[in-house]
Amino acid sequence: MIDFYWVPTANGQRAAILLEETGEQYRLHPVDLMRGEHLAPEYLAVNPVGKTPTLVDAETGVTVYGTLAIGLYLCDKHGMLLGDSLTTRAAVYHWAGLVASDLGPAFTGQYIFNVMAPERLEFPVRYFDEQVVRLLSALEHRLTETAFLAGEAYSLADALAYPAAATSAARLPEGLQPFPALQRWQHTVAERPAVQRAMALSAEGVDVPA
Numbered sequence: 001m002i003d004f005y006w007v008p009t010a011n012g013q014r015a016a017i018l019l020e021e022t023g024e025q026y027r028l029h030p031v032d033l034m035r036g037e038h039l040a041p042e043y044l045a046v047n048p049v050g051k052t053p054t055l056v057d058a059e060t061g062v063t064v065y066g067t068l069a070i071g072l073y074l075c076d077k078h079g080m081l082l083g084d085s086l087t088t089r090a091a092v093y094h095w096a097g098l099v100a101s102d103l104g105p106a107f108t109g110q111y112i113f114n115v116m117a118p119e120r121l122e123f124p125v126r127y128f129d130e131q132v133v134r135l136l137s138a139l140e141h142r143l144t145e146t147a148f149l150a151g152e153a154y155s156l157a158d159a160l161a162y163p164a165a166a167t168s169a170a171r172l173p174e175g176l177q178p179f180p181a182l183q184r185w186q187h188t189v190a191e192r193p194a195v196q197r198a199m200a201l202s203a204e205g206v207d208v209p210a
């Protein structure tokens with residue numbers, strides 16, 4: 001059994017998709033960021049970083065924080081979604097890394113300066129808007145060549161990228177309209193039962209940044 005500390009933001013959805021794809025049994029522990037629960041001693045005892053998502057796996061005794069680490073851990077544990085050759089795995093790492101290290105943080109910056117900032121600061125707003133478009137364009141270009149990000153098979157990279165398209169990009173004025181290959185890919189990934197179960201999870205009583 002896995003204890004899963006989360007909030008249903010794009011990052012929480014990424015980890016939830018991987019839990020569902022790998023068929024793990026898990027218990028949800030919503031963490032209310034708006035009320036500062038991520039910085040409360042109870043949560044810091046689980047993850048001193050004070051951020052979500054985090055999982056604690058009773059079967060192996062490990063605690064793992066962050067979408068990429070959680071995804072790699074679960075896929076490694078179950079021997080799936082990482083590819084069966086060195087070159088395929090390199091493509092999975094490449095696109096999973098781009099999503100976790102570049103696209104996710106770009107959307108976070110875009111959210112902070114467009115939605116959370118008490119005053120509008122033109123430079124960071126423009127900077128993060130441009131970053132998001134540039135990175136989505138890289139995914140778009142890739143998906144005009146291959147069915148999925150790492151090639152012809154669904155992988156960890158797609159599981160991590162899906163919430164960027166389904167949740168984060170919904171905040172953009174035109175959504176995914178300028179990215180037809182991404183839209184095609186999004187519809188395909190959305191049909192996966194594991195993705196549907198993960199995206200339907202809700203954190204009752206918890207305010208979600210939107």
Ligand SMILES: N[C@@H](CCC(=O)N[C@@H](CS)C(=O)NCC(=O)O)C(=O)O
Pocket residue numbers: 007009010011012033038050051052053065066067068100104108
């Ligand atoms: N690199 C981390 C980022 C995690 C992250 O930013 N989590 C947010 C929720 S989506 C959080 O806990 N924010 C609280 C804070 O930064 O204080 C990942 O990929 O999961």
